[in-house]
Amino acid sequence: MTQSLPKLRLGTRGSPLALWQAHAVRDALVKAHGWPQEAVEVQVIRTTGDAITDRALAQAGGKGLFTKELEEALLDRRIDLAVHSAKDMATRLPDGLHLVGYLPRADVRDALILREGSSLRDLPPGAKIGTASLRREAQLRRVRPDLQVSLLRGNVHTRLGKVESGEFDGTLLALAGLTRLGLADKASAVLDVTDFLPAVGQGAVAIETRFGDIAVDALIVPVVCPATGLAVRVERAYLGELDGSCRTPIGGLAEVIGDEIRFRGAVLSPDGTRYYEIVRYGSTSRALELGIAAGQEMRAMVPPELIPSGT
Numbered sequence: 001m002t003q004s005l006p007k008l009r010l011g012t013r014g015s016p017l018a019l020w021q022a023h024a025v026r027d028a029l030v031k032a033h034g035w036p037q038e039a040v041e042v043q044v045i046r047t048t049g050d051a052i053t054d055r056a057l058a059q060a061g062g063k064g065l066f067t068k069e070l071e072e073a074l075l076d077r078r079i080d081l082a083v084h085s086a087k088d089m090a091t092r093l094p095d096g097l098h099l100v101g102y103l104p105r106a107d108v109r110d111a112l113i114l115r116e117g118s119s120l121r122d123l124p125p126g127a128k129i130g131t132a133s134l135r136r137e138a139q140l141r142r143v144r145p146d147l148q149v150s151l152l153r154g155n156v157h158t159r160l161g162k163v164e165s166g167e168f169d170g171t172l173l174a175l176a177g178l179t180r181l182g183l184a185d186k187a188s189a190v191l192d193v194t195d196f197l198p199a200v201g202q203g204a205v206a207i208e209t210r211f212g213d214i215a216v217d218a219l220i221v222p223v224v225c226p227a228t229g230l231a232v233r234v235e236r237a238y239l240g241e242l243d244g245s246c247r248t249p250i251g252g253l254a255e256v257i258g259d260e261i262r263f264r265g266a267v268l269s270p271d272g273t274r275y276y277e278i279v280r281y282g283s284t285s286r287a288l289e290l291g292i293a294a295g296q297e298m299r300a301m302v303p304p305e306l307i308p309s310g311t
């Protein structure tokens, strides 16, 4: 009998971070099943988000931009699974697709990259910080209203380059992304989640498949991390109650401790002057309910202009 290869076609964006994550999923799959590496074929698919570098993502139309072409390839059966940063996924997926699970989550925290110094306190008043994240911008303004925060897009290497060249005094990036690229030593400081609550899904690599394709899902299940899945599902349920786009600064972090989940959520005004926080504990057996209740409670607490409805 001839063995047919590939067994799975994996779709990914082509950025260095996306490729690292795709290879991590491939490596986990071939190891779990004792396959040769060629059993998982990695297909690079360019997304609209990759082509946009001159505008803020929120202005350009939100998170779907990094996933649309991958999801079309899934629905067209050109690939069997798509690998994404969980953070970049909209809360509502196209009909017929689902997130089957996540690799074990990496460090969820944000890192501060400075040209000089080793903490936020080392930045002089008026120092210029670049970030493309509304959440990081608002969190930064909240604790350091004196800083000049402005748009800095592009992949991790581009952003680091603009700090090294002096165009910016510093930037904020996910520690997970830096670590995956072998650049963790570029972090001048790792920011505490108390003031810099991460984005929903930060540090988690998500695997998306066709809903009901149980043959594919059965092959993926051995590599997914159940605790990460619980935590990210809580966070995404919370976010789904608030805003599917990225126009509001929102943080959310769930942690699974034994059979308990601790969730903390934050919403800020873009200028960082207003801050709303919620903390909830619950059982892992009612994870989704916990996330939904947290989101609804937050929505009831926050002034409506900060969270436009119907987006």
Ligand SMILES: NCc1[nH]cc(CCC(=O)O)c1CC(=O)O
Residues within 6 Å of the ligand: 085, 086, 087, 088, 172, 173, 174, 175, 176, 177, 201, 202, 203, 204, 205
């Ligand atoms: N928005 C881009 C993006 N999506 C996921 C990560 C980092 C890796 C992760 O969170 O798993 C990054 C870069 C960053 O925010 O610094």
